[in-house]
Amino acid sequence: MSNKIKLGFVGGGNDSLIGVLHKVASVMFDRYEIVGGVFSSNQSINKATASDLGIDLSRVYNNYEEMAKVESALSPKSKIEAVCILTPNFLHFPMAKTFLLNGFHVICEKPLSISLEEAKELKQIKDSKNLVFAVTHTYTGYPMVRQMTKMIYNGVIGDIQRVDSTYFQGWINDIIHDKEKRNSTWRLNPEISGVSSCLADIGTHAFNMLELVCGMKVNKILADLNTLYEDNPLDIDVSVLVRMENGCKGTIRSTQIATGLENNLNISVYGSKGSLSWEQENPNYLYHYTSDKPLQVLKPGHLYNTDLSLDGTKLPAGHPEGIFDAMGNIYRGVARAIRGEKNEKGEFPTIDEGVRGMDFIEKAVKSNEKGNIWLELD
């Protein structure tokens, strides 16, 4: 009898880009089987996706409310245990809330919600129900991010004295300069995306990465946002000054108008004994600088890495693993948590990270509105 976790999807149909990432990641370590869901609000896509996955059509639902109701009534042996939520931002909250209230573990795309208030409510429910809740900051699943986090935690670079986290994309450039396109893209629609485009979509990754690898909170921020056009309500370009818990200074920068750039999430942390730097587009290289020794370039799969990093590598050094593997690591961490197995902090981002992210987004927008002033995070 398989001990696999029964997983349901909301979103992630065959026309969904993010869907393939979650589907592959979930099956990678034989810890889940996808047994049902609402893969699309378009019912033909909904069914076609289920069919491709080999799912019994009786477990394909018209909407998430129905799914929650029917599934929660099934026997413990057959019912969905965890739900993966891959819908646009504004749907995360009602869906996650419903599934939590019905006793399902939740794996939710970021941003967690469209307001901090919603995020806090989800956390409260989650805590009261004692369920597992993951927010898929995918990039935290890379073995060299795990390695960087652990090295900093272990004091390898000493006290942190400067930080810079960056997420630069260029995809919105061709949209923003076309009035029609910019008025019809959901990322730029406040009703679907909430108060932010760039911060919500990618700035929150940069923020999360910064707090994760530093092992410390951002205390306050001063944000400068750009919209480029007056008829565009949401930020597409962001520069943020930060003050960390230990008083150290630095920046978070994210933009969607770095024309031609793809997906440049980079994190650099400078300490009193050395510095570490990592780039998402070349995820298998971690750069370690010191004053007196040659630059060291760490790669996955070597014994000099920490256990948490090695746990995230499946093949010997030199066989490049990528973003599917990073997400696979997160899914495995979630599985271990759901099954009550030993799992380490840092194996997957929790709802706490999701709440922090919403706080960051809201405060950054407010700091900008008030003329670029310092605001403290909660």
Added chain:
Amino acid sequence: MSNKIKLGFVGGGNDSLIGVLHKVASVMFDRYEIVGGVFSSNQSINKATASDLGIDLSRVYNNYEEMAKVESALSPKSKIEAVCILTPNFLHFPMAKTFLLNGFHVICEKPLSISLEEAKELKQIKDSKNLVFAVTHTYTGYPMVRQMTKMIYNGVIGDIQRVDSTYFQGWINDIIHDKEKRNSTWRLNPEISGVSSCLADIGTHAFNMLELVCGMKVNKILADLNTLYEDNPLDIDVSVLVRMENGCKGTIRSTQIATGLENNLNISVYGSKGSLSWEQENPNYLYHYTSDKPLQVLKPGHLYNTDLSLDGTKLPAGHPEGIFDAMGNIYRGVARAIRGEKNEKGEFPTIDEGVRGMDFIEKAVKSNEKGNIWLELD
């Protein structure tokens, strides 16, 4: 009713490094389900692997002969359709032969066999049975290898006038200098590995890559092999001069004693109009040089790529996919072939590539034995 291909494994138990690659790759596109096999000659590993995969123990066999016999007697609806062979080199031939003769499609690790004669026999059987046979030269599944192949085929770099294919690893260094270790490693044992270590394990990849991307055969070779120690019978370091079908010259170099190097498979092709270069360790970059324009760096997922390349990318540009994804592409190509769907040459390496590889290995060993003379390939 799922149309997934029922897949069986020989080898690939939980203690197998290569196993995880094939298991993940096979499920990536929802085209296969693993239903049975002999995952290990160690029966407790055999069963534990099956259990993790959620496989009914009735489909777990003691050996491949039993598996072939029992499975071929099952109903078409439930029987294994394709077998994945992941055992040491010398077992490839008897296993592949048995499964072919019993009507199974085969996906086999390289090298195809331990002699050219065996390889040819397999090809003869395969042809007579009209089955699909893939040899998993994994690296050919990368989108930028597909792109390079197509660009050369389309004449982008003109006539090929120089070629260099390289596969450098360092892992055997710590073994070769330790008498006990080098006398107990299966890669250096002729009874298990055949006539070659380095050529068979990685040189054959470099050779295959060269013929693939150039779209032309290597006509003749002159090989220089090194063993380092007199009590080591098999090559661990190889330099080969090549003459291509069109008369152009170049080299194939492979070594297992490039201390500290991981998995450096690189291919460079120089043409009359430009040059292309690709490296396995950074697989998402393809370098295109010309005389009069800036260096161009192609990356996966962009519309400037060919259809065959784009077919191999699941996410938008900047989300690095890796070797699991490359193997996933090969598995999907095989699935399309098995199901009789449209599939393009280059989606997966066939038994023809396997036979060519064995010819290369044998001739290279012979060229070296005879004092580094030119020998023609078949």
Added chain:
Amino acid sequence: MSNKIKLGFVGGGNDSLIGVLHKVASVMFDRYEIVGGVFSSNQSINKATASDLGIDLSRVYNNYEEMAKVESALSPKSKIEAVCILTPNFLHFPMAKTFLLNGFHVICEKPLSISLEEAKELKQIKDSKNLVFAVTHTYTGYPMVRQMTKMIYNGVIGDIQRVDSTYFQGWINDIIHDKEKRNSTWRLNPEISGVSSCLADIGTHAFNMLELVCGMKVNKILADLNTLYEDNPLDIDVSVLVRMENGCKGTIRSTQIATGLENNLNISVYGSKGSLSWEQENPNYLYHYTSDKPLQVLKPGHLYNTDLSLDGTKLPAGHPEGIFDAMGNIYRGVARAIRGEKNEKGEFPTIDEGVRGMDFIEKAVKSNEKGNIWLELD
């Protein structure tokens, strides 16, 4: 009869790091001969340097006042025409003023002075005397910086919509954490360095580079400075939000506590049609990104470069030139200006850039003191 420009030095003795850069750069194109100066306040170094240079001791002076007086009294044929000032910051003003008033052209290290007021006074004198005045922002002499500037000017990347200029070093880390060292380093001594360490030493380069390549001014800034220790009065770590002349936003970041980093001056400009990025440590690569074509990597010496860029390269492509060659280009530009030959804007940084730099330094310090507020540059 040689038409070489007679050059005098103030500073740049054999114990000076910066001295070798100027000496080599000045002789590179046979446009200057060094004929005299005050190479050091230490008279034995002063004379030894002159001797190594093959300079007649009658032209070696005890101090700059004497040098200005004696040299200005010599015949036009033999007297020094231009003076190179390489002393600590606080001496730039009195020296440059004296030499200008006595009719000498000046080549001065940055920052131009220790206050904006001084800088403006120098500019006024320089203008009234119709002399050539260069401020050696060395990095502007690289051929690919010239290429980047021209490409932006030519509209290759369209309208500028985001900018980031960065200068990260780590050399002060080992000093700042040692109380004795940090209290005895001249860069951290306000009497010698003026109001700033990091801004004055390297931030001004990042600022200058930004205005140069964008061909537009920074309108206002909001700066966040760090000193790390209370007993250290001067900034060693800086983050600045900027608003460009055209309204576009971005950052200037500079730090001396990026432990282990060497000399990372980078500039990235993102436009509506494409982006350009350049790094000082790998100065012969210019990255050009667009939405729909492969990344293009431009290198020096190719005919696809602009005339201004090609003017800065002496050897065919692939023969890496470096920082001495960059400074050599600047010296040649100055020589052309002194001799009244055709020379293009951008061949060397003028006193205007020096004045702008001082404005930036003063306003950044003030913005920080006032709690990180926006201040307009002149």
Added chain:
Amino acid sequence: MSNKIKLGFVGGGNDSLIGVLHKVASVMFDRYEIVGGVFSSNQSINKATASDLGIDLSRVYNNYEEMAKVESALSPKSKIEAVCILTPNFLHFPMAKTFLLNGFHVICEKPLSISLEEAKELKQIKDSKNLVFAVTHTYTGYPMVRQMTKMIYNGVIGDIQRVDSTYFQGWINDIIHDKEKRNSTWRLNPEISGVSSCLADIGTHAFNMLELVCGMKVNKILADLNTLYEDNPLDIDVSVLVRMENGCKGTIRSTQIATGLENNLNISVYGSKGSLSWEQENPNYLYHYTSDKPLQVLKPGHLYNTDLSLDGTKLPAGHPEGIFDAMGNIYRGVARAIRGEKNEKGEFPTIDEGVRGMDFIEKAVKSNEKGNIWLELD
């Protein structure tokens, strides 16, 4: 009274590419002054060059014979001491011979001559005269080549077990495919270039680099040469198998038809304890691989480098020096030798390297002619 070495030039006129490299390099450290020469066989260029250099026209000669005769008759105080020879290959021998016989030190471009016999004769004369003779393998002057050489000498990577030296250019591609051009290029004219194009021009650099950094000789070679067209007599593409003094194997590859490539001289040496790799186009990076530690990237100017390497760096780490600086280091080493100062093996390439190079070229051509057979070097 200046102690500078009086230097004369043969070749290196204003129309000469190589001239600027030697002129700048010679003045870089204030060790030479250029006082006369035959800068061009074109007398107007000859005089214009001298004029630009500020040279008295009485020291400008019509030809090298006149120069040798007149200069050797001058007083020791004023006469040229060393001659720099920058003419096409076939002129190196008669010129160098003449100057040696008249008591001048010689700095000669490579290849040393157009035959091994000539090279040996030059060496004999040089030895009998007790003069300094440098062959300008420019690339050996880079600080990281010096570092690599010393690290290998010091045993850092253990016993050498595999070597690869490569020099790939593409510049001849556009010439070779144009009948008229290829029949009129001096590099392809045996009367001017000798028996080889590619080997003589760049293969000899790769060979020299290999023997230099390994600190050991190449014992024998097997060469495969390509001409592409029947009417082209000289090699433009070369692959060579090598056997080193210690029995280790490897390759030397050089080509002029790697379309679009610039000046890719790379050297990799693999040892029993680690490996080292260096590339001319990014000369300030030295890669050190080991089995169990992260890749280390060494850069110039750090105290972890050897004295010989540090001697070759003028500025602090992060200020990239280039090929002019590499040649400057060689010129300084020659100056030290001429003045009898302490200088270390490896500061400049001597006539011994020049003789070895000619041996390599001749044997490689012969090996190819005889059907790719092994030939021993002297």
